Amino acid sequence: MVGETGFDSPVSQRLTTLPFTLEKVVDCLSAIKVIQQKKIDLVIASDQLPDATTLEFIQQVGRHNPAPPLVIASPDACVEDAVAAIHAGASDFIAGNITLERLNTLLERQPVVDEGSGPIAASDASRSLLAMARQVAGTDTTVLITGNSGTGKEVLARFIHQHSPRKAQTFIALNCAAIPENLLEAELFGYVKGAFTGAYTSRPGKFELANEGTLFLDEIGEIAGSLQAKLLRVLQEREVERIGSHQSIRLNIRIIAATNQDLARQVSEGMFREDLFYRLNVFPLHCLPLKERRGDILPLACHFLARTGRNLHFSPAAQQMLLNHGWPGNARELENVVQRALVMTTGNSIQPEALMLPETHPQPDTAPDTHQAARSDKLHKRSRTLEQEHIINTLLLHKGHRTRTAETLGITTRTLRNKLADIRRQGIDIEALIAQSKTTDEPR
Known part of the structure; x- marks a missing residue:
């Protein structure tokens, strides 16, 4: 907090309940010293600092790498002041005193x-x-x-590990699609000396290396059928044998798997073992494509930009072009576009032409495409199924508690009731699932 930001009493009380440390300073110089010495997640500053104008303060904060999000608070600002602050690099601008409602909205936007x-x-x-x-x-x-x-599956897997009781242990990632089938078994399970031609020394596999920690199996849908049975046994028994050995090694390990395939469809087509699918699909999480979470585009672009260490920003026109693009390559494509823009930019503002993205224009109306309509209907049904699975998993996680479930999902309890009613109409007995979950969790 920098300067007099106009907080009322409920806001001050709310700040004491949030999971971060609050730093209060009175001027620009003190604020910059704190930002240089500590990791600051959010700066809320008055537009009436004694030693700097608002634009000067925004510029000084922007020189820090990475620059924290900056919100300017002004009791009597006009629209022109807000526009100038945002163009200068501020993340947000609040006119008038900051009430509890405004603070909650502000925190949600960050x-x-x-x-x-x-x-x-x-x-x-x-x-x-x-x-x-x-x-x-x-x-x-x-x-x-x-x-x-490119939607960030491995990033999410690392996030889970970093917030788990195993965070001090090893995180091992293995891309199952990047290793030839005849080598993948040795990579996973390890081998002893003399197990096969070229095995001159014993070597542990990824399961052993990740013991006590987390093993992330990326592109799990690419594993050949002959290897799926062996993987299933390891997951069931929690023990592994190196190739060429009959000695079992006990495992205490967390498994996270990822795929860009539709494993349920592969199961129905006989390409993936059903028992292995259910062993892996205990708690499903789905990463949406970037085009379906457009609120992440600019924060992600700024994040990639900050990691380069260059003091640059996207012009308003460049920001709009980023928002208009369809991002078929998702976050990976966005990162490449940012890298490309750095090469093409000589000043401190990234312009649309530096992004080298195709111009997007509204598509003219065309005759209905029955095949496209069928594909869209299938996609809609798939999305609805994933949403319902997500709701049921969250409900079971909270032991059937509706209010906590709604809060986690970010919806109102009324919306949750309506969605649960839709699920019941499809013949799913939600109460039976909750009862079964509670029974399973009881100690035996």
């Missing part, structure tokens, strides 16, 4: 950024996903993360 290269969640969908990930992180439950390539 992106959630994890330490290092963790998830960035500014959209409601991403915040809900991150909340679910935090909750399952405290358990040893196996997690299956689904989503298109």
Whole structure:
């Protein structure tokens, strides 16, 4: 907090309940010293500082790498002041005194950024996903993360590990699609000396290396059928044998798997073992494509930009172009576009032409495409199924408590009741699932 920001008493009380340390300073010089010495997640500053104008303060905060989100508070500002502050680099601008309601809205608008290269969640969908990930992180439950390539599945897996009781232990990631089939078994399970031609020394596999920690199996849908049975046994028995050995090694390990495939469809087509699917799909999390969480686009772009160490910002026109793009390559494509823009930019403002993205224009109306309509209907049904699975999992996590479930999902209890009614109309006995979950959790 910088200067006199006009907080009323309820706001001050609310600040004491939030999970961060509050720093209060009176001027620009003191604020910059704190930002240089500590990691600051959010700056709320008055527009009446004794040693700097608002624009000067915004510029000085922006020189810090990475610069924290900055909100300017003014009791009597005009629209022109707000526009000037935002263009200068402020994240938000609040006119008038900050009430409790305004503070809550302000905090909701700020992106959630994890330490290092963790998830960035500014959209409601991403915040809900991150909340679910935090909750399952405290358990040893196996997690299956689904989503298109480039949506951040491994980033989410690392987030779960970093917020788990195993965070001090090893996190091992293995891309099952990147290793030839005849080598993947040795990578997973290890081998002893002489097990096969070229095995001159014994070597532990990824399961052993990740023991006591977390093993992340990316692109799990690419594992060949012959290896799926062996993987299933390890997951069931929690023990592994190196190739060429009959000695079992006990495992205390957390498994997180990820795929960009539709494993349920692969099961129905006989391409993936059903028992292995259910062993992995204990707690499903789905990463939406970037085009379906557009609130994350600019925070992600700014995050990639900050990691480069250059003091640049996106012009308003460049920001609009980023928002208009469809992002078929998701966050990975966005990161590449930011890197490209750095090469093409000589000043301190990234312009649209530096992004080298195609111009987007409204598409003219065309005759209805029956095949496209069928695909859209299938996609709608799939999205609805994923949403219902997410709701049921959250409800079971909270032992049937409706209010807590609604809070986690970011919806009202009335909306939750309506969605549960839709699920019941499809023949799903929600109360039976809750009762079964409670019975399963009881000690035997």
